[in-house]
Amino acid sequence: MRKSGKKYVEASKLVDKSKSYELEEAVKLAKETSTTKFDSSVELAIKLNIDTKKADQQLRGSLVLPNGNGKTKRILVLAKGPQAEAAKSAGADYVGDTDMIDKIANENWFDFDVIIATPDMMPALGKIGKVLGPKGLMPNPKTGTVTPTPDKTVEDVKKGMIEYRADSYGNIHCSVGKVSFDDSALIENITYVVNTIVKAKPSTVKGKYIQNISVATTMGPGIHVDQNSIDM
DSSP: OOOOHHHHHHHHSSSSOOOOOOOOOHHHHHHHTTSSSSSEEEEEEEEEEEOSSSSSGOEEEEEETTOOOOOOOEEEEOOHHHHHHHHHHHTOSSSSHHHHHHHHHHHHOOOOOOEEOOOHHHHHHHHHHHGGGTTOOOOOOOOOBBBBBHHHHHHHEEEEEEEEOOOSSEEEEEEEEEESOOHHHHHHHHHHHHHHHHHHHHHOOOOOOOEEEEETTTTTEEEOOOOOOOOH
């Protein structure tokens, strides 16, 4: 059993585990219980009443946070011709086509955080799918990373686009900002994510859709959020 650190134990004492906090209060408490010396990420966790064994309840997508999440992502775009030039102009860190795919395959090169690809590049990229898949790097139309307009997606990523995906237990985890963010920016980001998930509710879900919402900082304790305090 993992032993919790002294800072975590002290921070946990400030959190009433039996209570669901108003969103504004939860954000303040999350920042107060941050235990790291660096600018911690603020993480949002949403527990959904979905059956991910059913194809129509496998929730996955992307969204652009109103205030970004404070992270800078290195972007690789796989495209040709005008689409490649547009991606370069939009600020992609790396742009290429089969040469970049070969570089990944032959040199084990992963100096990037996200791949954006045009549809025509997918057959070639699929050949290294077994390498990219486990790392969560395989582009997907559902997340907007397979697109005929890669320049637009590059701009979205730079603005704060994040991907979300429910795990096998129906949990969604995503970073919604940094401890250094203003409370109002974090509240706006959290509200936007929750509303996006609500709008993506599968029509076949019965009963209460969102079962639990919590926030925490990197290595900080989880804080339950009262759903009624979120503007939905």
